Amino acid sequence: MKTFDHLNVIGLREWIGLPELGISRIMAKVDSGAKTSALHASDIEIFERNGETWVRFKAHTGTPHKPRDTECEARLVSFKRVKSSNGHLQERHVIRTPMVLGDKRWWVDFTLTCRKSMRYRVLLGCTAMLDGQLVINPGLRFVQNQPQTDLYTEG
DSSP: OOOOTTSEEEOSEEEEEEGGGTEEEEEEEEOTTOSSEEEEEEEEEEEEETTEEEEEEEEEOSOSSSOOEEEEEEEEEEEEEEEOTTSOEEEEEEEEEEEEETTEEEEEEEEEEOOTTSSOSEEEOHHHHHHTTEEEOTTOSOOSOOOOGGGOOOO
16 A cells, blocks of 8 residues: 655645635635635625736635625636536636645635535635645544644735
8 A cells, every 4th residue: 555655634624724815714625526726705806906907805704604704805817617516617716825724835726606505615626735735534624733824924
């Protein structure tokens, strides 16, 4: 049997942080069937900043029972056509932002989409897992410590 010593183990659910979006902690569902990660967002507006295209949006970071919103801005990377879990084809805005999982930080692409009918506000897709050198143990949850977003301040 092969082992993967250089990979970090995660469970099916993990706490992540998106510090440049002002989100210190949000629960993510790990989804190896999704290529790109997804963030629950609404009120998406495109605007220009210093000659670049940006998006302003409301990220829904709470739960269905305890809603919480965070106003965010990020540079728009692209648009992506995605087949949603209900089989509909959608065109989504794609942003790239640093993600923190435990004490590890790397850049991750997120599509912005309405996930109000879903239990989890963030899906962590397989591209983010590959880039972060992560392997999933489906029998575990919350393997990594709380995201240490305070380690990463811009300056």
